[in-house]
Amino acid sequence: MDGFLTPVSTFRANGKDVKKGTSPEANGNEHRDTIKSKSAESPEDALEILRHEPDYQSLVSVLRLLSRQQPDLKSFSIGRPGPLAAQLVQALVTEIVPNYWTLLKEDSHGSKSSPLGLLLACLRSIAGINAIIVRLRALVQEAKLEAGKSRRPEVSMNLGILLDLLCHLLKGDSCVYDIWKTATAGAVDNAAKVRPLAHEFLAIFGGDRIVSLSAEAAELTKEKSETAHSDAIWSADALRYTKWLGQNIVIWMLSDPTPEQTKMCSELFVKAQRLGRGDLLVKHILLKLVLAKGVNSPRFGLLVHPPPPTEQRKVLFLVLKILSEDYLNGLGNCESDDGRALVSAVAGALNSIIGTHEGLRNHLVEWLTSSSGAGLGEGVAIRRAVITVVSQHKESIVSVLEKSIDQFGDQLYIRHSPILQQEAHAQVLLLSAGSVYKKSPIKLTLLMRSSAWLNAISNRLAAPHQRARFLGMVVGETLSGLVDKGEKRLDFHMEETNGDEGKWYKSLVEVADQIGSWDLLLGHQKAASVTTKKTNSQTPAQRAPAKHPQQGFIIEELSDGELDEDDDIPSYAKPDSDEEDSDDDPTLISRDKPKAPVYIRDLIRYLRDAENYDRQKLALVTAPTLIRRKANYGTEVSEHAEELASLLIGLQDKFEIDNFDELRVQGMMAIVIAQPQTMGQWFAKTFFDGDYSVSQRASVLIILGLSARELAGYETSDFTAAAAFPSKRLPERVERLFIGGPSSSNAALQSSGSWLKPLPPNALENVAKSLTSDFLAPIAASAADAATGPDVLKLSTFTSRLDEQQLSNPKVKMKSSRTARPRVRAIPNTTAQLIWSSFFSPLTARFQAMLHSPGSRTRGIIFQPYLLALFLKTLALLIHAAGPSTLALPQMTAELWRLLLSTSIRAQAVGDLTVTQAVLFVLLALLEVNEDRMRDVCQDLGRELVEAQEWVAGVFDGLRGGDGSKEENDVKMLAAGVLVRLREGIEKYQLLMVGDLIGFG
Known part of the structure; x- marks a missing residue:
C-alpha cells in the first residue's frame, strides 16, 4: 500500500518534515497531540506547550517548572524582565487564564503549591501585572465599541475573570516588595537596567492604572457578572487600594531595606499620595511606623527624607x-x-x-x-x-x-x-x-x-x-x-x-x-464615630411572638339599689385598627416593637443599628425632641454631641423612610442648638475636612444657616414646644384637655415626636427668597412712587416683574419710601458674638485657607455650582441673623465682601446664574445689615464698593431681561436692586472715598 502514495516534495514545519499529499489538518492535530504529550523540560518547551492548548496535567507541569525559584541568577526566571518571560506571561494571560480560571479556582486549596498558587507565582511580576492591565484595557475598549448593541457574553465574562485574577494576584501585605525584589534580582548594581524597571514599577502601583481600569471594567460587567459587585473586586475601590498599598509600604520599610530600596519605597509613597487619599495613606503609615509598639520610629523619617x-x-x-x-x-x-x-x-x-x-x-x-x-x-x-x-x-x-x-x-x-x-x-x-x-x-x-x-x-x-x-x-x-x-x-x-x-x-x-x-x-487614639455597627437582628418572620398576659372577667354582684334603669350604658368607640394586624400572614406580625429611646446612649445605639428598620425610624423621629430635651439637663448631649452628629451626617436611607432627609436635618439642628459654641465650629470643620458627598455637605450648610436663625430668634421651629422637659409638662391626658393637641389616635406618635412638622428640602432656599423679597420690596415701592427719575430708568421693568402678592401686601404699600421701612431688630450681643465666632468665622476662614492651599482635596467639591451657591447664601443668612448690633460686624462685612470679590468666586459666577444669584444675594444682605453704618463701609471698603458696583453693572448689562427665562429675569431684578443700593451709598459718601479710589481703574 505504501507504493500507491509517492511524495512529490517535502517542507519543514516546526522542525519536522511534513509530506505533501497528506491532510494539513491531520498533520496539525498530530503535531498538537505530540506537543501535549511532551513534558516541559525548558522554558522554550513550556512556551510551545502553552501555545497549543495544553490539557490540565500538562498545564500543571508547566506551571511547576515556571514557578520554580532559581537560585542561579544566570538561569531563567519568569519574574525577571526578558523576551521569553514576556511571551510566557502573555500566553498565560491571553490563552490559559480565560480557559482554566474556573477549574484552577475549584482545584485550589489555599496553598502556594496548588495549581492556582503556581499560576499566581508565575504572574506576580511587573510583566504579569502589566499584561493583565493591557488585556483589561483592550477588553474595555471592545466593550465600549459595542455599547448600545448586544454585547458578546465572552467580553463581560473575560473582564470578570481578569478582575478576579488581578485581585488574587495583588493580595498580600508583601506583594509589592516581592515583585520589586524579583524584578531587580541580579541587576541591583546596574543602573541602566534598574531605571526603566523603576519607572514602570512606579507607574503601575503608584499611578491610577489599576484602580481606574478595575473600576471601569467592574462598571461594564455589573449587569453580566455578580462578581463585579462583590467585595472581592477591591482593586476598583480607591480607598481599599490605598490601604493595601500603605500596608505594603509599611512591610517594605520594616524588612530592613537597603538605601536603594528605601529610595524606591519613598518614591512609591510620594506617587501613591496622588491617588486622592493621601491623608489616609499618611495616617496608616504613621500609625504603623511611629505610633505602634515595638517599631523603629526613625523609619518614617527615612521614608519622608528623600522626596x-x-x-x-x-x-x-x-x-x-x-x-x-x-x-x-x-x-x-x-x-x-x-x-x-x-x-x-x-x-x-x-x-x-x-x-x-x-x-x-x-x-x-x-x-x-x-x-x-x-x-x-x-x-x-x-x-x-x-x-x-x-x-x-x-x-x-x-x-x-x-x-x-x-x-x-x-x-x-x-x-x-x-x-x-x-x-x-x-x-x-x-x-x-x-x-x-x-x-x-x-x-x-x-x-x-x-x-x-x-x-x-x-x-x-x-x-x-x-x-x-x-x-x-x-x-x-x-x-x-x-x-x-x-x-x-x-x-x-x-x-x-x-x-x-x-x-x-x-x-x-x-x-x-x-x-x-x-x-x-x-x-489614646480617637475612635472613629461614623462607623456603623451591624447587629444580627432577626427579620419579623424569625421573631418569636410576644406573649400577652391572660385577662379574665371580673364579676361583681350589685344590689338592686345600685341599679338605675334610666342610666344609659356608656358606648365605647370602635378601636382603631392595628396596622400590625393588617398583614395577611400572621407569622409576619411583629409584637416586639422597640421602645422610644429615653437616653442619648440608647439613641446612638439605635442609629448604629443599620439593619433594623424599626430602630432606625424611631431614632430619626425621636432624635430632635430627645436632644433638645436633654440639652440643659446633665452632660449626655455635650459628651456625645460629636458622635451623634457624625452618625446623622453619614446616615444612609436604606429603608426609604418617609421624610428621611428632613428628620435627619432636624436632628442635626437640635445638636447645634444644644451645643452652639462647639458644634457650630465642628460642623464648619466637617464641611471642609470630612469625607462626605455633595448632598451631605449641603445638609451641613442647611443646618448651620437654620440653626443660626433659630438662635437669633427667627422662625422658631414648631417642635420647640414639644421638647420641654417632662417635669415641666402636664400629663398627656390633661394636656389634651386644657391645651389641645393631636387627636387621641395620634397620642403615641406625639409622645415620640413624630407629629413634628418636617422641614422642606429647600428650607434654606425659601428663607433666602423671603429675605430677597423683603429687601427689594421697599426699593420697588420707592421706584413705583417716583413718576420720573433715574431709579425708574435704571430699573426698567423692575417693578412690573415683582410678585403681585408682594405689591398687594398692605405692609408694602405703606412703605412709600425706604426711610419708613422697619429696621432689622437688634440682636443681643451674646447671640451675635456666638454666630460670629462659632458659625461665620470658621466657615470664611477655612474657605480662604482652602483657596490658598494648592493641595486641598475639597477644592473641586466646594466649587460645585449648587454647593458654592448654598455656601454663599448660608454666609448671607448668618450675617443677617447676627444683625446690625454685632460688635464684629465691620470684620464680618470686610471678610465677606472681599471673599465675594475674589477671583475664584467671580470666575465661578461667569456663565452660571445660580452662583451669580448667590453673590448678588450676599451683597444685598450686606447692604441691608450695614444700612445704618454705610458711611463706615464707604470709608473702610471704598475700593471694594466701587469694584462691586462695576461688577454688578456688568452682570445687569449682560442679562437679557424680559426676553430671557424666569431665572434670568429674577437675577436681573436682583442685580438692579443691588445696583441701586450701591449707587445710593457711593453717591452719598463719595467724598470719603476719594483717597481710596486714586488709581482705581
Whole structure:
C-alpha cells in the first residue's frame, strides 16, 4: 500500500518534515497531540506547550517548572524582565487564564503549591501585572465599541475573570516588595537596567492604572457578572487600594531595606499620595511606623527624607493635621495634667520623625509662620507641640519669633486675614516669645526695642476691627510684662485684656512643655464615630411572638339599689385598627416593637443599628425632641454631641423612610442648638475636612444657616414646644384637655415626636427668597412712587416683574419710601458674638485657607455650582441673623465682601446664574445689615464698593431681561436692586472715598 502514495516534495514545519499529499489538518492535530504529550523540560518547551492548548496535567507541569525559584541568577526566571518571560506571561494571560480560571479556582486549596498558587507565582511580576492591565484595557475598549448593541457574553465574562485574577494576584501585605525584589534580582548594581524597571514599577502601583481600569471594567460587567459587585473586586475601590498599598509600604520599610530600596519605597509613597487619599495613606503609615509598639520610629523619617521639599512639606503638614485631630483637639486649652502629658507625647512623636533633618525642621517653622498656617481651626495644643520641637534649636525658635512679629504687624495681614488665622498666629507669637525668653532674655529684649515691634503694636491699635485691636493689646501687655519693669510695663487698662480670655493668652508665655515619650499615644487614639455597627437582628418572620398576659372577667354582684334603669350604658368607640394586624400572614406580625429611646446612649445605639428598620425610624423621629430635651439637663448631649452628629451626617436611607432627609436635618439642628459654641465650629470643620458627598455637605450648610436663625430668634421651629422637659409638662391626658393637641389616635406618635412638622428640602432656599423679597420690596415701592427719575430708568421693568402678592401686601404699600421701612431688630450681643465666632468665622476662614492651599482635596467639591451657591447664601443668612448690633460686624462685612470679590468666586459666577444669584444675594444682605453704618463701609471698603458696583453693572448689562427665562429675569431684578443700593451709598459718601479710589481703574 505504501507504493500507491509517492511524495512529490517535502517542507519543514516546526522542525519536522511534513509530506505533501497528506491532510494539513491531520498533520496539525498530530503535531498538537505530540506537543501535549511532551513534558516541559525548558522554558522554550513550556512556551510551545502553552501555545497549543495544553490539557490540565500538562498545564500543571508547566506551571511547576515556571514557578520554580532559581537560585542561579544566570538561569531563567519568569519574574525577571526578558523576551521569553514576556511571551510566557502573555500566553498565560491571553490563552490559559480565560480557559482554566474556573477549574484552577475549584482545584485550589489555599496553598502556594496548588495549581492556582503556581499560576499566581508565575504572574506576580511587573510583566504579569502589566499584561493583565493591557488585556483589561483592550477588553474595555471592545466593550465600549459595542455599547448600545448586544454585547458578546465572552467580553463581560473575560473582564470578570481578569478582575478576579488581578485581585488574587495583588493580595498580600508583601506583594509589592516581592515583585520589586524579583524584578531587580541580579541587576541591583546596574543602573541602566534598574531605571526603566523603576519607572514602570512606579507607574503601575503608584499611578491610577489599576484602580481606574478595575473600576471601569467592574462598571461594564455589573449587569453580566455578580462578581463585579462583590467585595472581592477591591482593586476598583480607591480607598481599599490605598490601604493595601500603605500596608505594603509599611512591610517594605520594616524588612530592613537597603538605601536603594528605601529610595524606591519613598518614591512609591510620594506617587501613591496622588491617588486622592493621601491623608489616609499618611495616617496608616504613621500609625504603623511611629505610633505602634515595638517599631523603629526613625523609619518614617527615612521614608519622608528623600522626596523633594514640596512633597516633604505636604507629608509633614498632613502628619500635623492627623496628630491634632486624633489626639489633641479634644483637650481645649490644655490646662489639665493629662492635656500637658498628651502634648508632650505628641511632641516626642514629632521629634522622632524630624530627627536631625534640617529641611523638615524648616518646614515646621514655615507651618508656624506662613500666612495660612499654624493649624487654622485647630486647638492650641498642636501649636504647643510644634513649638516644643522647634525650640530644641535656638536659631529656629528665634526665627519663628521674628517672622511672627513681622507678620503680626503687617497692615495687609491685619485687614485681609481671617480673625481665626490671626488668633492662631498670636498664640504662636506668645509661645515662641516665652521659649525665647527662657533661652535668651536679652534676645527678646532686643526684639522688643526694634522698629518691627513698635510698628506692629501701632498698626494693631489702629486696626479698624475690634478683635484685631484686642489681639494687639493682649500681646503688647504680655511681652512688655516679660521685659519691662515697673512703670515701663505696657498696660491699656482694658476690661477685655484682664478678662478670662486675656489672662489665658497671657499665660501662654509661661508654658514649658517638654519632649516626652509617645507611648502615651498608643492607647489614646480617637475612635472613629461614623462607623456603623451591624447587629444580627432577626427579620419579623424569625421573631418569636410576644406573649400577652391572660385577662379574665371580673364579676361583681350589685344590689338592686345600685341599679338605675334610666342610666344609659356608656358606648365605647370602635378601636382603631392595628396596622400590625393588617398583614395577611400572621407569622409576619411583629409584637416586639422597640421602645422610644429615653437616653442619648440608647439613641446612638439605635442609629448604629443599620439593619433594623424599626430602630432606625424611631431614632430619626425621636432624635430632635430627645436632644433638645436633654440639652440643659446633665452632660449626655455635650459628651456625645460629636458622635451623634457624625452618625446623622453619614446616615444612609436604606429603608426609604418617609421624610428621611428632613428628620435627619432636624436632628442635626437640635445638636447645634444644644451645643452652639462647639458644634457650630465642628460642623464648619466637617464641611471642609470630612469625607462626605455633595448632598451631605449641603445638609451641613442647611443646618448651620437654620440653626443660626433659630438662635437669633427667627422662625422658631414648631417642635420647640414639644421638647420641654417632662417635669415641666402636664400629663398627656390633661394636656389634651386644657391645651389641645393631636387627636387621641395620634397620642403615641406625639409622645415620640413624630407629629413634628418636617422641614422642606429647600428650607434654606425659601428663607433666602423671603429675605430677597423683603429687601427689594421697599426699593420697588420707592421706584413705583417716583413718576420720573433715574431709579425708574435704571430699573426698567423692575417693578412690573415683582410678585403681585408682594405689591398687594398692605405692609408694602405703606412703605412709600425706604426711610419708613422697619429696621432689622437688634440682636443681643451674646447671640451675635456666638454666630460670629462659632458659625461665620470658621466657615470664611477655612474657605480662604482652602483657596490658598494648592493641595486641598475639597477644592473641586466646594466649587460645585449648587454647593458654592448654598455656601454663599448660608454666609448671607448668618450675617443677617447676627444683625446690625454685632460688635464684629465691620470684620464680618470686610471678610465677606472681599471673599465675594475674589477671583475664584467671580470666575465661578461667569456663565452660571445660580452662583451669580448667590453673590448678588450676599451683597444685598450686606447692604441691608450695614444700612445704618454705610458711611463706615464707604470709608473702610471704598475700593471694594466701587469694584462691586462695576461688577454688578456688568452682570445687569449682560442679562437679557424680559426676553430671557424666569431665572434670568429674577437675577436681573436682583442685580438692579443691588445696583441701586450701591449707587445710593457711593453717591452719598463719595467724598470719603476719594483717597481710596486714586488709581482705581
